[in-house]
Amino acid sequence: MELIKTDIAIVGAGGAGLRTAIAVAESNPDLKVALISKVYPMRSHTCAAEGGAAGVIKPDDSLELHFNDTVGGGDWLTDQDVVEYFVNEAPKELLQLEHWGCPWSREPNGSVGVRPFGGMKIKRTWFAADKSGFHILHTLFQTSLKCPTIERFDEFFSIDLLMADGRCQGVVAMEMKSGRLFQFQAKAVVLCSGGAGRMFPFSTNGAIKTGDGTAMAYRAGVPTKDMEFVQYHPTGLLATGILLTEGCRGEGGVLRNKDGYRYLQDYGMGPETPLGEPVLKTMELGPRDRLSQAFWHEQQKGNTIPTPWGDSTHLDMTHLGEKHIDERLPLVRELSIIYAGVDPVKEPVPIRPVVHYMMGGIHTNIDAETPVSGLFAVGECACASLNGANRLGSNSLTELLVFGKRAAKNAVEFARKQNSEANESELKEQADKAQAKVRELVQKSGGTESIAGLRSEMAKSLEEGAGIYRTEETLQQTCNTIADLRKRYAGIELHDKSNVFNTDLFQALELGNMLELAQTVAEGALARKESRGSHQRLDYEARDDEQYLKHTLASYQGEEAPRIDYHDVVITKSQPGVRDYSGGAK
Amino acid sequence: MAKVNKALFWSLFAAGGTLTAFVFPVLALITLFAAHGNTPEIMGFEQMQGLLANWFGKLAAFGTVSLALWHAAHRLRTALYGLGLRADGIVSVVGYGIALVGTILSAYYLVQI
Amino acid sequence: MSEVQLELEILRYDPEKDQEPHFKTYQVACREEWMILDAVNHVKDEVDTTLSYRWSCHMAVCGSCGMMIDGQPKLACKAAVKDYADKKVRIEPLANFPIERDLVVVQDDFMEKLKRVKPYIIRKEEKPIEEGEYKQSPADLKRFKQFTLCINCLCCYAACPEYALTPEFVGPAALALAHRYNADSRDQGLAERHKEISKPEGVWDCSFTDTCSIACPKHVDPASALQQLKITTTVQWYKELIGMGDK
């Protein structure tokens, strides 16, 4: 096994990983950065984010308002110190991107434009047409090319973290083109490996979003936090689940049921707003959890449209006009035409809620630190408790910038303090263990389970049990199924024995990671006997601040189900209140 | 030389391409008329001499001929490379050489008129 | 939902077993709304798990799944099955790149070239963040916006005959991105980028076949960027000739 010594190892080269790497490289040119990712940076899923990134820039806005929107949007499960830090840093980070060349859409006077977004009281979402994530990712990637101290390891699949003397000291990763394992020895490790939406059958997430980093940390003893909070985006394109940005509604698109009726007014988000005049925090500009839940109720009432790809409602943008759509939502138009055969200029687009984002993730604090020293996490893989029980659209892109920079600062400070020799024999032993695990997986024969088969059973079970609405019974069933699938996972056999780009192997490793995380989702949801944000229980319909104004922590217990603990929420100035999206929130 | 001054040769190629696109078709038509015996007035010796005697005429003729030659030399060079002839050095020297000689000759002739 | 029968002929190559690539045929009953990528995924999940290829977003934005489909470079996730209904479809790795394994090609060359053209904002003096954004009018933005849309899928390299003949050529996507920064009102790096672009293997190997633009699944028009780049490079060359080289 090849040994690579570096100062900071970063796993994942999407928005969070690149921001972290640049921050380290710019302020500490004497430190070596290893940027390890299973895909080339520009393939990372940040590229699929569409709507934009929130940050206070306009004179009519304030940090206070952004704070309140975020905390209320998260149903008070947010850590308010984190939110405060975040809203403060957000504008600086977005400006930094502007200086790096991000092609933000502009106002006629040349200043950066903002658009309305769901759950936000004021227009504050910076956008680059409807390809904001794409432009952020490419701006960061291209900017990273000027940093000579960032050494990229593209297409290196991380297997496990290396822990010694109570701290994280590196990672083992496989060079995908050769099958060779590399031991990265680092003074600090930052995980930026993205979410795990592929656990679900119908998701906006790309194939790579399998929670590898989260699972690595979980296995290494870091608890996951709030994994039961899974965001359904209300407007996924029917059939494929491709994301149609919240910007569609920000620009004035409306949701209609099979009768053409704007059904959101029946679910506490009315009164109906005039067509083409969206009102912030009302109707279509309510938060994602509420909109997705409204769809579910419409479905129960038989007001949705049955199609071969499941029930749907309509996202109607026909009143926006071709020019406006082409300028502000060109990708949405292109995607609708290619993947649904519907031109939004002329016809309403069929949509349904789709799994989009994991609010939960690796347990981190305001410093992006995990409980294990030397290990940091940023972005969707992490849970700094910025997003609470429901993330507001356009906070996640900003999050990975703000906390990428913060993680870099803290990882550097930590790394500079590590003067003692690394415990090389212990690290070597662990690396060998990881190698043995992979080798066994490849060489094992006689298995009867298929990767695709287990994967679809997992996905189906999660959707049935841990979907938009949950009950004790369905969750228990899902917990049982996932536990069973974890056992059956031992029975898979790889047909591909090649060392070169063995995607059979990578899919097997990804499935293993997803199964572990699926269990934290289901077990966390089963234990949380209340409804809050995206976690809605039909058997416990009310929010229960007495018992559950707490973060769920799930700790790895080997082959057993995780241990569930709770952790206090940080509340500084906003006491839990009512989430009001009824147009009264003016 | 050919490698270093790509910008120079490309600018001559591009200018020549544009100029020939505007000018060559009509000149070729006139030539074709003459070749078929319907010699247009302008193709008479005196008229031609008159045309090329003034400085504007000289400049136009010089520009057209020389830029067309550089355009053709440069484009033929890439075409021959594309056709598989791997002798870029020789092709360049010969092609640009002809263009250079043509440029000098046209200047020499025009000065004499 | 009706079905579309496809016969996929997929080029297979495992360097540990094969001397050279060979075609393997798979019959796939496709749903009519599928893309070619869905058909390939079906093969991977249900028929032959040893098939290797790259893919992720399934929405034509990550740029992973570029491959030759019936001889044309395309994103598999954007090529509709119904356009190939009831036919044999040949699927090969992107042309002009070495085959690493099956449909996976080696992309290191592009990554190196992209870095060479300095695709980032270069300023003589950085403006402090506290002073806010650089003003940029919608017209200034539009001047280069189109060229920011490149997803680096490399279909243009697979379409470019000059890249095939002269692998040193920096190529369409990388040069289009160089032009994107040159044309950005915030940038002052033209002269610096010029050093790379004006080399023989820089912009000059482009013979303007326009095939890159025809292939581009995002309608970026790299051919246009490269011709504009030739003009700016020429102007810059003459400027430097008379000693006025700085942008």
Next chain:
Amino acid sequence: MAYVRPVSKTCWYLKDRNYTIHMLNELTSVFVGLYALLLLWGIGAVASGPEAYQYFLKCLASPGMLVLLWVTTIVIFYHAIAWFKVTPKAMPIQKGEEFVPGGVIAGAHYVVWILFSLVVLFLAGVF
């Protein structure tokens, strides 16, 4: 080892229609060059005097030359059409925020070209 597929250095342009068209465009240069040489010859003949010029005109009328002239003329027209067609790519024009459509730029070139040609024909005494 990664496998490098062979590329034909001599026949690649036959593989794809767009490549073939490109090669044809490149080869127009042969006739553009020949016609430029013909012009040079003509200028030389004018410089040498009336006899030389008459001889030049006589040569133009020879059968072989006639064929060559016809082909050259056709190719030169093709060159002009193809050249103007792609000018919007090399020289896009932005008016205010919007780009002038490529068809307008190419169209303007065609109009100027045709008007210019008609004026020349008129001055040359063809009409």
